[in-house]
Amino acid sequence: MWKYIGKRILMFIPTIIIISFVIFFIMQLPEGDYVSSYIARMQAEGEVFTEEDIASLRAQYGLDKNWVARYFDWVIKIVTKGDFGYSFAYGRPVWSVIMERLWLTIAVSLTIMVFTYLVSIPIGIYSALHQYSVGDYVFTAIGFLGMATPNFLLAIILMYFSFKWTGDPLLGLFSTEMLQEGLHWYNFGEFLQRMVIPTIVIGTAGTCGVIRTVRAQMLDEQAKQYALTARAKGVSERTIVYKYCLRAALNPVASGLAGSLSSIFSGSTISAIVMNLSIQGPVLYEALKTQDTYLAGTILMTQAVLVVIGTLLSDILLAWLDPRIRFEKKRS
Amino acid sequence: MSISTLFQHKKKKKSDEDYYLASQWTLMGRKLMHHKLAKFSIILLVFLYAMALFAPFVAPYGLDDYDSNYKNSAPTKIHWKDEDGKFVGPYVYKMTYVNNRQTFKREWAEDTSEKFFVKFFAEGREYKLFGFIPCSRHLFEVEGENGGEGAKIMLFGADSLGNDLFSRILFGSQISLTIPFAGTAISFVLGIILGGISGYFGGLVDTIIQRIIEVLTALPTIPLWMALSAAIPADIPVPRMYLYITVIISFISWTGLARTVRGKFISLRNEEFVMAAQVAGVSTWKIMTKHLVPGFMSYLIVNLTLGIPSMIIGETSMSFLGLGMRAPATSWGVLLKETQDITSIAQYPWRLIPLIAVVVTVLAFNFLGDGLRDAADPYK
Numbered sequence: 181m182w183k184y185i186g187k188r189i190l191m192f193i194p195t196i197i198i199i200s201f202v203i204f205f206i207m208q209l210p211e212g213d214y215v216s217s218y219i220a221r222m223q224a225e226g227e228v229f230t231e232e233d234i235a236s237l238r239a240q241y242g243l244d245k246n247w248v249a250r251y252f253d254w255v256i257k258i259v260t261k262g263d264f265g266y267s268f269a270y271g272r273p274v275w276s277v278i279m280e281r282l283w284l285t286i287a288v289s290l291t292i293m294v295f296t297y298l299v300s301i302p303i304g305i306y307s308a309l310h311q312y313s314v315g316d317y318v319f320t321a322i323g324f325l326g327m328a329t330p331n332f333l334l335a336i337i338l339m340y341f342s343f344k345w346t347g348d349p350l351l352g353l354f355s356t357e358m359l360q361e362g363l364h365w366y367n368f369g370e371f372l373q374r375m376v377i378p379t380i381v382i383g384t385a386g387t388c389g390v391i392r393t394v395r396a397q398m399l400d401e402q403a404k405q406y407a408l409t410a411r412a413k414g415v416s417e418r419t420i421v422y423k424y425c426l427r428a429a430l431n432p433v434a435s436g437l438a439g440s441l442s443s444i445f446s447g448s449t450i451s452a453i454v455m456n457l458s459i460q461g462p463v464l465y466e467a468l469k470t471q472d473t474y475l476a477g478t479i480l481m482t483q484a485v486l487v488v489i490g491t492l493l494s495d496i497l498l499a500w501l502d503p504r505i506r507f508e509k510k511r512s
Numbered sequence: 513m514s515i516s517t518l519f520q521h522k523k524k525k526k527s528d529e530d531y532y533l534a535s536q537w538t539l540m541g542r543k544l545m546h547h548k549l550a551k552f553s554i555i556l557l558v559f560l561y562a563m564a565l566f567a568p569f570v571a572p573y574g575l576d577d578y579d580s581n582y583k584n585s586a587p588t589k590i591h592w593k594d595e596d597g598k599f600v601g602p603y604v605y606k607m608t609y610v611n612n613r614q615t616f617k618r619e620w621a622e623d624t625s626e627k628f629f630v631k632f633f634a635e636g637r638e639y640k641l642f643g644f645i646p647c648s649r650h651l652f653e654v655e656g657e658n659g660g661e662g663a664k665i666m667l668f669g670a671d672s673l674g675n676d677l678f679s680r681i682l683f684g685s686q687i688s689l690t691i692p693f694a695g696t697a698i699s700f701v702l703g704i705i706l707g708g709i710s711g712y713f714g715g716l717v718d719t720i721i722q723r724i725i726e727v728l729t730a731l732p733t734i735p736l737w738m739a740l741s742a743a744i745p746a747d748i749p750v751p752r753m754y755l756y757i758t759v760i761i762s763f764i765s766w767t768g769l770a771r772t773v774r775g776k777f778i779s780l781r782n783e784e785f786v787m788a789a790q791v792a793g794v795s796t797w798k799i800m801t802k803h804l805v806p807g808f809m810s811y812l813i814v815n816l817t818l819g820i821p822s823m824i825i826g827e828t829s830m831s832f833l834g835l836g837m838r839a840p841a842t843s844w845g846v847l848l849k850e851t852q853d854i855t856s857i858a859q860y861p862w863r864l865i866p867l868i869a870v871v872v873t874v875l876a877f878n879f880l881g882d883g884l885r886d887a888a889d890p891y892k
Contacts, residue, residue, distance in 0.1 A: 198727045206736070209743035328874035330825045332832065333848065333867050340857050445732040450829050454852070465833070468742050476739070484730045491730075 185496065192488050199484045200477065201251065207473045208247040214268045214471045215243055241268055254474065265474030269467065274478045277463065282482070285459040289444050291375060292383045296440065300387045301433070304394025309421065311399065319391060326388035332450040335381040339455065342377065378457055382448045386440045390433055397429035431502055437494035442487045540810060543887035550883020553876040560873060564685040568639040570651045571679035572665055575842060577637065578674040582607065584860050585670040586620045588663075590630070602630040604654060606663040628654045628663035669862035671850055680842050681866055687843040689873065691758055692823035696816050698762035703769030704812075708800050710770065711777025718774075725767045733764055737826060741835040750841045757836055761823050772815060776808045810888040818881035821874040828870055844870050 215237050219229055242250060257263040264274040307316045326334075401407060402425055410420050445461075452461035460479055467476035534542070544550055563570055585607055594600045605622035612619050634653035641647045654665045668677035710721040740760045744753065780786065781804070789799050805812075830836030831845025832852070839846065847866040851857050857864060 195723065195726055195730065198723060199730055202727055203731070203739075206739045206743070209740070324875055324878060325871070328821065328871045328878060329867075330828055330832075330870065332829060333851075333870075336851055336854070336857060337864070337867075339854050340861075343854055343858060442730070442732050449732070449738070450833060453833070465738060468739050471742075480731065480736075480739075483732050487730050487732070 184499075185492070188492050188495065192492070195488060196481070196485060197255075200255065200481055203477050203480045203484075204247060204251045204254070204473070207468075207471070207477055213238075213243050214473065215241060217470055218268070241266075250473075254477070264478045267467075267472055267475040269470050269472045269475065274474050277475060278460070278478060278482065281458060281460050281463065286486075288375070288378065288382075288457070288459055289441065289448070292379050292386075292444055292448075293440065295379050296383045296386045296390060297433075299383075300390035301394055301430075304391045305398060305421070305426065307391065307395040308398030308402070316395075320395075323388040323391045326384040329384075331381050331385055331447050332454045334384060335377070335451045335454045338377050338381060378448075378451065378455055381451050381455070382444060385447060386443060390436070390440070393432050393436070394429060397432060398425055401425040401428050427501065431498065434494055434497045434501055437497065438487055438491035441490040442483075445483045445487070536810065540884075540887045544883050547883035547886060549879040550887075553879040553883070556872070556876045557880065560685065560876075561689060563682060564689050566641070567682040567686055569641060569647070569649065571676070571682045572636070572650055572653055573676040573679045574637055574639065575675070575680065575683055575840065577676070577679075579664060579670075580674050582664055582666065582670045582674040584672055585609075585664075585666055585674070586860075587669040587862055588666045589622065590665075590667075591627075594627075600627075603627045604630065604663050604665050630654055630665060668865045669860065671847070671863070677847070677862065677865060680847055681844070681869055684842040684844045684847055684866065685869065687754065687837060687841060688824065688827060688845070688870075691754070691761065691827050691843075692820045694758045695762040695765065695823050696820060698758065699766035699769060699819075700812070700816060702762070702766040704773055704805065706766070707770035707773030708777055708805070711774035712781055712796070712800060712804075714778075721770070722774075725770060728764060728767050733826070736764060737761070737830055738833070738835055741830055750837075753837060753841060757827065757830065761826050765819055765823065768819070769812070769815060772812070773808075776811070777804060780804055780807060810884075814881060814885045814888050817877060817884055820877045820881075824870065824874055824877070 215234065218237075219234060223229065242253070245253075254265055257265065262275075264278075266272070267274045267277050270277045303319050307319050310316050329337075402421075407420055407425060410424060411417075448457075448459065449461035449464060451457070452459050453465055456462075460483075464476055464479045466472070467479065531539075544554075568574070588604050588607065590602050590604055592599060592602055604627075605624050606628065607620050608623045609620050630652050631654075632652050633649055635648050636650040636653045638646065638648045652665070654663050664676070666676045666678065668681065671677055671680065706721055710718045737760055740763070741757065744756050748756075777800075786799060786803060789803055794803075827836055827843065828845035828848065831838075831843050832848050834849065837843040837846050844866045847863075848870075851863050851867075
């Protein structure tokens with residue numbers, strides 16, 4: 181097992197190197213760079229720049245070299261000094277910009293994941309055990325609708341109702357008072373209240389997906405020979421469902437863990453822009469628009485690394501859940 | 513034995529024979545027709561695509577026919593009966609507004625002094641059907657529209673420029689409904705070729721392609737789309753913009769398909785019929801396209817159908833953020849851009865109508881995909 185984990189960790193080093201290279205390549209695709217978009221903005225405000233000004237700005241930001249050279253400089257600095265570069269727009273090191281929001285981003289993503297699985301697995305089991313009941317139809321209908329609605333539009337709809345009923349669209353994770361006082365135990369309740377809409381919005385698509393998987397899997401497993409054998413032996417229905425079938429049914433859910441993490445990042449980017457959440461999404465969007473290369477690159481990298489870690493965790497979880505996979509690994 | 517039972521027996525035999533002689537695709541089609549939701553979805557989708565195809569005929573107004581008197585107008589009410597309750601056919605009143613000084617909101621009212629009848633198949637604005645047949649008939653028009661003085665018919669209300677939302681949704685569907693198809697076509701080709709090579713040859717090629725797929729799937733989709741579409745220059749003609757967006761969308765979605773194809777190739781390449789073909793001297797390309805791919809074609813089609821909804825949502829999200837299609841082009845995402853701020857929906861809730869179009873289309877494709885999956889499964 182440990183050998184397998186070690187091998188997997190070694191394998192994702194090249195993956196991360198390729199990911200970072202691809203990100204850097206994509207980042208330089210748009211015409212111009214941060215300096216040219218900065219100058220365009222400044223000129224719109226009436227500033228005058230000479231050729232030397234522009235050249236010195238480029239040299240100052242290190243944009244006078246070509247992108248491959250800049251990529252290698254960046255990577256070498258990360259490896260040797262742990263320096264992720266400098267954000268042009270924020271005027272400080274990238275890492276400090278990211279750290280500001282990283283914990284909140286991880287907290288929000290984890291909350292959403294926990295919500296997704298806590299809600300969807302019981303509903304999936306219920307739907308499978310009561311197939312074609314009213315509850316099953318209701319959940320299936322909600323599930324389909326949830327998957328069909330783009331989540332940023334769900335955000336708008338929920339905000340609209342919240343605005344209509346309470347007069348507050350509940351924008352952002354913190355109210356103005358909370359921003360001044362900081363997060364304390366006495367306003368933690370309000371923070372949780374403000375988490376409700378983002379969690380529903382970003383979590384719905386994933387929840388609906390998992391409900392459908394669990395339902396289909398449970399139905400499949402229940403019809404299999406071993407369930408029939410157990411039933412014939414007189415094993416209680418409870419044991420059959422929860423000890424036998426559920427374990428087998430959860431396999432694809434466990435292997436979908438990494439995918440759900442990735443879709444939370446994807447989904448949260450636009451929703452966070454719409455709902456004004458102070459997580460990484462909106463920063464990334466701005467950075468991509470202004471071509472703040474190192475900032476955007478580092479954010480995409482951290483997300484990719486988190487997804488790769490998620491893949492690893494889900495593989496380990498899968499091996500732990502399913503002896504068939506575990507023994508196959510041992511044999512090879 | 514009476515004649516009728518004999519006849520029935522013969523009929524039964526005929527249908528049995530029919531069943532055994534039917535091709536895989538016929539069987540799939542038959543099963544699909546038994547799936548009620550899928551059948552309904554097909555009808556709905558055919559209807560939606562027909563509307564997109566005949567958009568300039570069905571839409572009463574063109575994309576440039578805005579009317580500043582109708583800015584943010586509420587949907588036009590259609591009346592059928594006159595004041596005495598007598599049926600006179602569909603007609604509309606001219607909409608007038610007063611600016612409310614407290615809420616700064618336009619309050620709409622009908623000017624009931626004059627009736628404007630809705631005429632079907634009337635002459636109107638000229639257009640080219642399918643892009644080349646000059647035509648000027650429209651499905652419906654309001655009579656007496658001279659120079660913007662008359663009444664307008666806006667079934668779904670108007671946007672902030674005074675454009676008819678109904679017409680814009682129709683024209684938008686031309687883009688929103690075709691991008692997924694074009695994107696699917698590209699990712700289909702990419703997925704089959706790369707997945708096929710990866711699975712058939714194995715070895716180093718396989719490792720490289722698998723790494724590339726791993727990298728592409730590790731990146732969160734929408735930020736990647738954003739990064740790629742940020743690379744599209746701002747002022748390019750609509751057809752090129754369309755092409756770029758399609759390429760970007762398909763660029764990421766081929767990976768899943770390639771994985772599936774690879775898996776299928778690996779399990780099939782050691783089968784005896786492949787070896788027989790190899791021994792007989794059939795070329796590799798022909799083995800792949802003639803012997804292997806048809807074996808799991810139905811599976812691929814299911815996969816593709818289920819992939820379309822995410823493409824529609826992808827295009828909508830990108831356009832919503834201003835990174836996808838941009839004005840003057842219209843797509844559902846572009847229309848939904850106006851719903852970005854909460855006050856605009858609170859005042860003009862009909863702007864959410866394009867959302868219904870998106871949700872209905874996505875649902876229809878999902879149900880169709882589900883039905884196809886059940887139909888393609890030989891064990892059910």
